[in-house]
Amino acid sequence: MRSIATLLLACAGSALGQNFSLDGNYGSPYPNATYPGFASDNPVAIAGSKSHQTTPPKYPSPWGAGLGEWATAYEKARAFVSQLTLEEKVNLTTGTGWELDRCVGQTGSIPRLGFRAMCLQDSPVGVRYTDYNSVFPAGVNVAATFDRAAAYARGQAMGEEHHGKGVDMQLGPVAGPLGRTPEGGRNWEGFSPDPVLTGVMFAESIQGIQSAGVMTSAKHYIGYEQEHFRLVADSETWGFNIDESGSANLDDETMHELYLWPFADGVRAGAAAVMCSYNQVNNTQACQNSYTMNYLLKGELGFQGFVVSDWIGTRSGVASILAGLDMTMPGDAADYTDGQSFFGANLTVAVLNGTIPAWRLDDMVVRIMAGFYFVERNNTRGPINFSSFTTDTYGYEHSYVGQGWTEVNSHVDVRGEHGRLIRSLGARSTVLLKNVNNTLPLNGKEKLTAVFGNDAGSNLVGPNGCTDRGCDNGTLGAAWGSGSAQFPYLVTPDTAIQNTVLAAGGAYESSLDNGAVDTMGTLARRANASIFFANADSGEWYLEVGGNLGDRNNLTLWQGAEAALEAVAGNCSNTILVLHTTGPVLLEKYKNHPNITAILWAGLPGQESGNSIADVLYGRVNPGAKLPFTIGKDRSDYGTDVLYTPNAPVPQLNFEEGVFIDYRAFDRHNETPTYEFGYGLSYTTFEYSDLSITKMNVSDYVPFSGYTTAATTYGNFSTDPANYLFPANFTRVPMYHYPWLNSTNLTLAAGDPHYALPGFIPAGSQDGTAQPIPKAGGAPGGNPMLYDVLYRVEATITNTGSVTGEEVPQLYISRGGPYDPVKELRGFERLSIQPNSSTTFSVDVTRRDISSWSTVEQDWYVRNTTKKAYVGSSSRNLLLQGLLP
Template identity: 45%
Template sequence: MATSTPYSHFSLILLSISSCVSGASIHRRLAVPDGYVAAPYYPTPHGGWTADWSESYRKASLLVSNMTLAEKTNITAGTGIYMGRCVGNTGSALRVGFPQMCLQDGPLGIRNSDHNTAFPAGITVGATFDKDLMRRRGEALGEEFRGKGINVYLGPSVGPLGRKPRGGRNWEGFGADPVLQAFGGALTVEGVQSKGVIAAIKHFIANEQEMFRMYNPFQAGISSNLDDRTLHELYLWPFAEGVRSGVGSVMISYNAVNGSACSQNSYLINNVLKDELGFQGFVVSDWLAQISGVSSALAGLDMSMPGDGAVPLFGDSYWMYELSRSVLNGSVPVDRLNDMTTRVLAAWFQMGQDSNYPSPNFDTNTQDETGLLYPGALFSPKGVVNEFVNVQANHADVAKEVARDAITLLKNINNTLPLKLNSTLKVFGTDAEKNSDLNSCSDQGCDKGTLGMGWGSGSARYPYMDSPIDGLKARGANYKFYDTNLFPITDKASPGDVALVFINADSGENYITVEANAGDRNIVGLKAWHNGDDLVKAAAKKYDTVVVIVHTVGPILMEEWIDLPSVKAVLFAHLPGQEAGDSLMQVLYGDVAPSGHLPYTIAKQESDYGESVELVGFQLGQPQDTFSEGLYIDYRHFNKEGITPRFAFGHGLSYTSFSFSNASISSVTPLTAVPPTRPAKGEVPSYSTAIPPASEAYWPEKFDRIWRYLYSWLDKSDADKAAAKANSTDKYPYPEGYSTVQKAGPAAGGAQGGNPALFDTAYTISVTVSNTGKVAGKAVAQLYVQFPTDISIDTPVIQLRDFEKTRELAPGESQVVKMRVTRKDLSVWDTVSQNWIVPNVGGDYGLWIGEASDKLGLRCGTSTGRCADDVKSPV
C-alpha cells in the first residue's frame, strides 16, 4: 500500500491526478520491447467453483440476489481517502446485514495504531528458515488485527521478490527465492486467516522497484517486461502458494507488466490469477493504483481502494456512482458486477466474519481519543475514534523468538563469539540505541537509532523499542557507549577490550524520501548508511577484536573491512522490530546459538548481481524494465556466471557444528511428462443478467451527504439518462479479444493454486541431522533440486525446493528431518502448451541437501533411488 497520514504527503494527491489527463495518453498500452506481450483474456472467470469455497458462495449469493444496484457498487469500492477509521473503508449494505469492511496495513503489524506489537519484518522471518515460526507469527498478527476490528490484513508481501538488491520494499517479503518467499507467505496467510481475518497477499506482480512505479499526469508507471516462463517459475510461485492456502484477497501492484497496467491487465488477473490459479477471493487495487473505470472492471478488478478516482478529496471516483452508471448504461455487464460483489461477500463469509466480528476500535489517522470521523471531509463530525484496545497479549514472545532465531552469524574467527560475561565492551554507532523520540517520524520515515524496520506503509508504530543498549544494561554488561557514527578520537583501547560496532542500511516506500533515497537505495547503493564502513575500519585500527552487528533491509557490501584481521565476527540481525535488544543478547552471550541463514546473496561488488537488475532511472515515455536475466537472479545468477559471492544464499554459522548423514529417498507419486487432467470447474452462483431499473441507483430521500465522501447513488436524471443509453446504438468500445462467454479454464488450473496434481509429493527425503559440536543449537537442512543435465531446456544449476529447521539439539543429539519435492518442483513451465511439464521423466534429478546453497554435502538421485555423501557439490 502507499497511503500516508492525512495531508502529510501531497505527492499522493498529485500522482492520482492522472485521470485529468487524456485517457488516450496514459491508459493505453504503450510500446514495449518485442516479445513481451500482455494478451487480452476475457471474461473474468466466475468465482465459487471450488468445493472449499462453495458454502461461502452459497451464502454470498443469497445476499447478492437481494441487493440493489447501489448496494452492490457500494461494497466494491472505498468511501474515499481518509474517510473513516481505517486506511481503507468500503461502503456497506446494511439492509442485508453487510457492514463496512476495514482494510489496514501492514505486513509486520498494525500501522498507525496503539497497544499493538511491532513484529520483525518479513525478511527477518525468512532468515529464520523456520516454518513453525512463520505460522505462529501469522497467528499472532491475525489475533491483533481481529482484536482491532480489522477485516482485511494488507499482507503478506511476496512481491517484490527481491530481484533488485537495492529495491526499497524487499524487506517486507521473506527473501530473494520464490520457494522461501512462498513458504513465508503461505504460512502467514494460514496463520492470519485461522483467526478469521482476510489476508491480502501483495503486490501482484513484478513490482521490483519503487521509483517510477506509479502512473502520473506526465508518465505511465514503469513496465516490468518479463517472459511467460520467468513469470511462472519465479514471480508467480509465491502467489500460487498463497492462493493454494486459501487467501481471501490479492492486491494488485502499481506498475505495468508488458505494457499493461496491473490494475487493468486482463491477462494477469483474469487468466493467470483467477483461471489458472483458481483464485476465489477478491482482487483489490493498491491505493490509487486504479487508472480507469470500465477497463479495470472488465479486466477482473473487484475492489477499488481507497475509492478515489481523478482527484482525491474531491468526491471523484472511477467506481461507486460511476460503476452504477456503467452498469445502467450497459458498458459493465451485470454479470461482472454480480461476480465482484459475490467475491467480496464470499471472502467475508469464508473467514466467518458474519458472526461476532468486532468493529474497528482504533483510528489510523490520529493517536488521540477523539477526532474527526471523516478527516478527508471538508466538514466532518467529531467523536471517539480510538478506544485504545490492547491486542498485544503475549505476542512479544513470538516476536522475540523470530528476532533471535533470525540472527545470522556470517563470520566468527577463533570463537570470538559468544562473549564472556565479564568482557569489557566499547560500543560504537547510533544504531545501538533507540531513537530518543520513538515514532517521531511518520511511517518510520527516517533512519535514527536502532533500525527495527524499513519505512512506508509496511511499517508500524513501536509500543516500545528494546534496543541493544537496553539489552546490555539488563545483562549488567561492562560497556561504554559512544552514541555517534564518527569514531571518537578520545577513545582509548585497553588490552582485551571488545569493540561492538553497530551499522545499518535502510529503505522503504517511495512516497517518503529519506536522506535523498526515494524508497529504493538509489543514492547510497549497497553501502552501509551513516559512514558505517568508516566506523568499522576506524574501530578495526584501534581494537584487536571487533564484532560488527548489522541491522539491514538487505545485502550490504563489506569488502572494505570484512577481511581486516581485527574484524573477528559479523552478525546480521536484519530488522528485529521492537525486540532488538534481548534477542541479540541471547546470541551474543551464548544463551542460544545463532541459527539464522541469509535469505539473499551478499556480493563482493554490486556489479556481481548483474546489469539487468540495476534500478531503472528516468526515461522519456513509459520507463521500461526488461527482465532480460530471466530465471537468473540472486544465487541462480551467481552460480550460472561462476561468480563467488562474499556470502552465499542460505549461509549461516553456529556456535556448534552439524553433520548430515543417513539420507534416504522414497518415490511417492510416479511422474508423467504432463500432469493428470485437471478437475472440471464446479457450479457457480447464477443470477439474472438483466440491467436493473434506474431507481435502484437513485439517491435516498432526505439523505445527509458528507462532501468528499464517496457514494454509489446517482441523481435521478443521471440514472435515467444512463439507463436510456443502454438501449442506444452508442456502445462502449470494448477491448480487443473481449468476450462474455465463460471458459472451461486452462489445463494448468483446476483448484486453488493450480492443478492439484502439481502438488502431489513425488519424492520424500529423510536425513539425520546430528549436533557434532559442544553446545546446543538448531540446524537448517536446505534441499535444492538440480535438473538432469541431458535435457535441452535451460535450468538454473540448483533451485531451493524445501527446508526444515531442527529443534534445539544438545551436543551429540540427532534428529531425523523429512522433506519433500512435488511434481511442480521437478517441472518447468512450457510456454507452448501453457502447462507444467517434467522434461525428463526417467532422468536423474539431483536432490542436494546441506546447510547453505554453497555447502551441499549430500545428493540423492531420483533415478537410482540412492543417496551419497561422497559426490562433488554442483556449486
C-alpha cells in the same frame, strides 16, 4: 467532473494490449549502477523481455466456483448477495475515500442488513496508524528463520492484533517484490528472492493471519520489483517526468517459474484477496491487466477470492473490472483529493446500461463475501475501535473534510504476550556470518564491554518521531513506508547489552555518535569486546531518506558507519559487527578484516530488537538462522539493478535475466559471493550423512480439462434509474463515494454521451457462457497433480558439538535443462538437535518441483533430463548428492 469515458474506460487500449512506440536508454545517477546487467542466455527470456511488448487479452473474467475448501464460504456468500440491491452490491466493491472513514481503506456498509463497513488496514509488521499494537520482525527476518512454524505464529499473532482493533483485512503478507534487485526499497516487506522460500513463508503467514479470523491481502501482484516510477504522482514529486507507471517486461517462462510461483502457494493456502500492484506488466497496468488477473490468477491458479487494488492503483473503471479487478481502494480515482471514483456511482451506471454485465458485478461481490466468510468473519462484528488519522481519543469520523466529531479511538491494547514471540523471532532470525575462534557467545564478564554506532541507540525524537519511520536515526527496528507500524516501545541494543553486562558484574561504556571517530577509537583501545552496530535502510517511494527514494542508492552502510567502524576495528582486536539492514550490504572487507572477529545480520527485528540481539550475543539463544539472500562482493555481481532514471515516457524495465536473480545469477556466472544464500553459522557443529532418495508410486500427469458452469446472477434489480437517485433528505459527506446517481438520465449522470461506445469493450469480456479451464488449472494453486509427491529425500543430521543447536538442512535440485538454474532450493527444515544426537531431515519432492513451464503448451511438463538432488547447509555447501531415479 471527469467524464465517464475517462473514469470507466481509461487506458482500455492498454487493457487490450495496445503497443507503445517509445525508446530510450537505461541510466543511473549513482556510481556502480549496472542496469540491465547480465542477460540470460535463454532465448525465450530474452525474446519475452523487450521494451514495449504486450501480453494477449484474456476475457471474460472467470467467476468464482467455490472450489475445494471454499464451498461453504461460497454458499454463505451467494445467500448473502442474493439479498442485496444493486447499490448495496456496488457499495461493497467501492472504497469510501482516503481519510473519509477510520481505516486506510473502508468499503461502504449495508445498514439494512446490519452489515458494517469492511475495514482494510496495513501492515506487514503490525497494525498501522494506531497505538497499543506490536511491531513484529519484518518478512525478511521470517525468511531467515527458515522455520514454517515461526511464520505461522507471527502471522497468527498479527492477525489477532488486527482482529482486536476491528480490522477485517490485513494488507499483507508480501510476495511482490520478490527481490529481483538487492536495492529494492520494499524487499524487506516480503521474504526472499528465492520463490520457494518466499512461497512457503507466504503461505504459512496467510494461514496464520486467517486463523485469527482476519482476511489477508496477498500483495503486490505482480512484477513490482522497484519503487522508482511506480506512480506518476510520486515521480512528479521527485522531479521525474513520466507518462505512466513503469512497465515490468518479462517472458511467460520467467513469470511462471519465478514471480508467479509464491502467489500459487498463497492461493493454495487460501488467501482471501490478492492486491494488484502499481506497475505495469508488459505495458498494461497491473490492476487492469486481463492476462495476469483473468488468465493467470483466476483461471490458471483457480483463485477463489477477490482482487483489490493498491491505493490509487485503479486506473480505469470498465477496463479494470472486465480485466478482473473486484474492489477499488481507497475508492478515489486519479488521486486522493479529486472526489471522483472509477467505481461507485459510475459502476451503478455501467451495470444499468449493460457495459458491465450483471453477472460480473455479482461475481465481484460474491468473491468479496466469500473471502469474508472463508476466514469465518461474523456479519455482526464488533466496532472499528481506532482511527488511522489521529491518535487522540476524540476526532473527526470523516477526517479529510472535518466532519463527524466523536470518540474515534478507544485505545484498545491488543498486544497480549506477543512481545515474547517478537523477542524470540528476532533472535531466531539473526544470522551468524563470522565467528573467529569462538568469539561468540560472550559471557558478560568481559572486563570492559564497549558498544558503538548510531544504530545501537535511540532516535532522539522517539521511535515514532518520523512519519512512517521515514528517517534513519538511532537503531533500525523497522524500515519506512506503509509497511511500518507505530512502536509501543523499542528496546535498543545499548539498553539490552548494558543490562546484560551490569547483571554479570562487568563494566560497560557506549559511544553512539558515528561522527565522533576519535572518541570511538580511544574507547575501543581500552575495550575487551567492542560491539559495533551499523545499518542500511529502505522503504516506499513517497518518502525520501538521505537521498534514497525508496530504493537504496547503493549497498553500503548508512549513518556514516564505515569510517566509524574502521576506527573501532583499527583499535580493538575483538570487534563484533552487528547489522540491521533491509537486505544485502557489501561485507567483503569486513569478512577479511583481522580485527573483526564476528559478524551478525539481524535484519529488522521489531520492538524487542536489543533483547533479541543480546540473547544471541550472550548465548541465551544459539543462532540457527540462514541468509535469505546472497551477499555479494560487488554490486555488479547481482546482474540486476534498479532503473533510477526514466528511459522512456513509460519507463521500460526489461527482465532480460529471466530466472537468474540472486544465487541463481551467482551460480550461472560463476561469481563467488562473500556469503551465499542459505549460509549461517551456529555455536555448535553439524555433520550430514546417509542420503536416501525414494521414488513414490504416482500416476502420470494429466492436463486438466473441463469447463466452468455459466455465469450466475444473484437477486433481481430494477433497471429504472429513478430507483438509484440519492435518497430524499440525505446529507452527503463531501468527497465521499456513494453508489447513488445525480440524475435519471444515465448520460447526464455519467457526464459524457460516449461512455458505452462498443469499441471500448474488449471482445468476449461480456460473455457469461461456460468457459474452458486452463490445462494448468483446476483447483486453487493450479492443477492438483502438480502437488503429487514424486520422491522423498532424506538425510541424517548429527550435532557433533557440545551444545544444543538448530540446523537448517536445505534440498536443492538441478532440473538439468540447458537454460535452467544450476540448482534451485526445493525444500528445507529447521531442526533442533541435542549434542551428540542425530535426527532425520526429510523433504517431499512434488511434481511441480521438477517441472518446467512450456510456453507452447501453456502447461507444466517434466523435461527428459538427468535430475540431481543436493543436500547441504547452504547453497554453496552441498555435502550430499544423488540422482532422482
